[in-house]
Amino acid sequence: MAAEPIRADAVLIVHGTDREGIVSKVTALLAAHGANIVALDQYSSDAAGGDFYQRTEIHLPDFAAKRSALEADLDRVVKGELGLQWRLSDTSVPKRVAILASASDNTLLDLLWRQRRGEIPMTVPMVISNHTTVADDVRHLGIPFFHVPSVPGPDKSASEQEILKLLKGNVDLVVLARYMQILSDSFIAEVGVPIINIHHSFLPAFIGAGPYRRAKERGVKLVGATAHYVTADLDEGPIIEQDIVRVSHKDTVEELTRKGADVERQVLSRAVLWHCQDRVIRTPHNSTVVF
């Protein structure tokens, strides 16, 4: 399949405290710069005085040449006058995504194949794993692989420092593709880019280890998966996407794991796709707006 044709040249995200007239001012600014609006989604959490979120896809030929003037105006009006945050993305520049993996190839290879097929607007400058199991598959796809072994014991700082050195300045997003190591708060703070994790459960059910075994014990009729941004609280970060699959009494823990793996791939790939399309905005309330 050929890559999806780019309909828009850029995506503008604006969010912050709501007040009257934001959409009008932002879209007037865009129009003044010659941009046609291809799609616009806006949402306020309350009728007045709540949180404001806006995503705008714009058609603006010669975007690269016009970008700095537009950004200067956005800074002046959106940040200065309206007191809002904004970010502008060039849709012709794919996000640079590092994938941290363990020994499992499940979600890792799914993401790499989707990238190769052009399904997700991203490049993958590196895969980092504390195992070497997936090295051959990753390199076969032309992607650099780095092995950073886990240091036994509670002090992860040495391996985390090595990972940070690889990542810093080189990536826009980190994806934990069933990376089984808990990241320290300082790592999360220092890495400077968002981190997306896949949790093999329909959160908040079965938080923590062994979700499929515990799902079997509880006799559930559905199992699920949750993709979320990583915060200092493990498995408690803002949810981006969730989905489920139907199971029955006949399914063993292994079968639940297999069915769950399918959902994990679907859910993680959708979360990464939407992030790379600049569809996801984090709210101040540990949740997300997905446009």
Next chain:
Amino acid sequence: MAAEPIRADAVLIVHGTDREGIVSKVTALLAAHGANIVALDQYSSDAAGGDFYQRTEIHLPDFAAKRSALEADLDRVVKGELGLQWRLSDTSVPKRVAILASASDNTLLDLLWRQRRGEIPMTVPMVISNHTTVADDVRHLGIPFFHVPSVPGPDKSASEQEILKLLKGNVDLVVLARYMQILSDSFIAEVGVPIINIHHSFLPAFIGAGPYRRAKERGVKLVGATAHYVTADLDEGPIIEQDIVRVSHKDTVEELTRKGADVERQVLSRAVLWHCQDRVIRTPHNSTVVF
């Protein structure tokens, strides 16, 4: 359950041929009238020069008093200057919905109960049926019931005229809740309001009669339902919503019918809800935009 709190005072729909600066002009106009935008969805079919669709929920206290001035400006700017169509709905005024039914209570009662629970912003000034089977249930819910028998033979004009007389001026929407009579082109033209039909199939599969029997014969693993606006071409009007349910070899035609009935209720109620919330815009290409 209490009715959903109204977040917005009005909904504005704008659509037509795309050109630069529409969103900006429309939202500036709204801001000039003191309206805060609670939610806005906009979509253009092409990067430039395609079809333009915009739905805006606005917070505007004292809307009734301010409406005519706003409408005058919309006429001047949106219609006059921009050459677009617009409509403005007061969210405190529920849509008036007539339901045409046959002997089946399936989707009919589901809609009436949802209306009573406040789930759909509509009133139901009348139910019309060519049978009397459902009269008692309908009147028990406090809703007027009119019996208009079907005239045998191809000439439906007498009964259609009687139905038209009941509807004209009294309703904003007609819902065919498994109404088994084919409406004439002249009826569709004269009634002057949209008509929504539920088709007991996942269109375009199994168009026409006996879909569950034919689904059984084909050995399908899913059956579905489709809600669409009625046009002169039977079962070919713009689709609003579709859904499916999983079936198996064990299901008889009766069981398929029962499972299908569940999906029909879900699909029709969602289509009516979205229409009554002014979320559905018809395109010039026999399809819908659902915001």
Next chain:
Amino acid sequence: MAAEPIRADAVLIVHGTDREGIVSKVTALLAAHGANIVALDQYSSDAAGGDFYQRTEIHLPDFAAKRSALEADLDRVVKGELGLQWRLSDTSVPKRVAILASASDNTLLDLLWRQRRGEIPMTVPMVISNHTTVADDVRHLGIPFFHVPSVPGPDKSASEQEILKLLKGNVDLVVLARYMQILSDSFIAEVGVPIINIHHSFLPAFIGAGPYRRAKERGVKLVGATAHYVTADLDEGPIIEQDIVRVSHKDTVEELTRKGADVERQVLSRAVLWHCQDRVIRTPHNSTVVF
């Protein structure tokens, strides 16, 4: 819709500790009594020595006349020789189902309409509520309504005794259709028939009160419902059925509640249907086998 044609005359459930040759002995016994097997589902939890579950639909004309001889043999062979539990249901005799409701008509009316349409093989000899809100609707459908007010304070014994007196001997199943009172352990023990509850959440997420508010706070992208048998541990009984619906940041708590109500109806009606069709077997491990 006409009632589903009865394919089988009786359903036989057999379960207990697995051993070799059970299916063969049971089916030979059925054949010896002239029964043709229309459908048979069997499942063992382990390759050898686990739990054994079998559901068999049989075609046996003149079942009423032949029943006692068949039962005597089942007692002798299945219970006596094989040490298993069995139960035999006449499919021409619908289950007698009492519904306990509160002020909400949501799942209650859905069940009553399905009963009237012949979708569920049950009669409803009574609806009991601690409110009178639903009395008129219930009686309009020709079903007896009993008002048993809740006694304030922790001692529920008076009202529970009154409910027990109404139920004892008259029903085969009790359904809690959003009945908001917690039943005492002694009530559950004394009532002598299974009790099915609908929990407005995808268990084990959001156990207890306010699930939709808490789902909104957690920013989930799905909400669900769970139907389960009632045991002494609140919300911890064996799960019969679960399902979910997709939600987004735009959904208010009220909207989550409305979408959740749809799923609750679907899930509860499926659980009651399957129970009344003798498809559900409770395991010794707080779970169910659903054939």
Next chain:
Amino acid sequence: MAAEPIRADAVLIVHGTDREGIVSKVTALLAAHGANIVALDQYSSDAAGGDFYQRTEIHLPDFAAKRSALEADLDRVVKGELGLQWRLSDTSVPKRVAILASASDNTLLDLLWRQRRGEIPMTVPMVISNHTTVADDVRHLGIPFFHVPSVPGPDKSASEQEILKLLKGNVDLVVLARYMQILSDSFIAEVGVPIINIHHSFLPAFIGAGPYRRAKERGVKLVGATAHYVTADLDEGPIIEQDIVRVSHKDTVEELTRKGADVERQVLSRAVLWHCQDRVIRTPHNSTVVF
């Protein structure tokens, strides 16, 4: 993920014209050979005199040694006395599956990765394609790749003969993973093993070419995929599995294609899994029973 533990040693399929006592005789025969029944599914199309289908998973240590005696008895009783067809599969012997592909790696690689992860009990002795695009990926996974170019023009006999020579005697199943060539009736007859195809549409909607383009034109809200056995009538063979995904007006044809590709992978992999687990029985009515 480790391979799913084999619960049963063998699977027995029995089907044909229904008569009284089949289950009893078959299970008595199994018991006489020392087999414990782990799971049994049986279904008759009518209460009496219809079609009979039975799938039985048996636990029988030393199956290989006991197999021929069991088969002799099955031939004598099931075929001879009861006039039914039967087949017995050793679950420790994976099915040998050839995949025919074109230039697309979409469903092909998904199947190969699932095979490698042990999710499907199959080996893949060869991939055959009329393109060379996928050769490198296939061989990287350690699987033989054969290039058989398509001969232009209507006469496919030369390339089909070459493919037949590769397949004959070497495979138990052929999977068309978006193989875009129409197979001749003689090929289907000669190959001697079942062929599974994935159709990128929810059959019977959009039969034939360009389904996603036509789905876009019709404005559908769902797209789907269908896996079916191949018969002489293109796209009309018995359906094994179907599924759908939700789409909207925002989705371009390319986006529909991408979403559809996800469903195609899911549907095809489930169909192949179920076939390899001997869960699928073809009926005389161009449909399937899936246990």
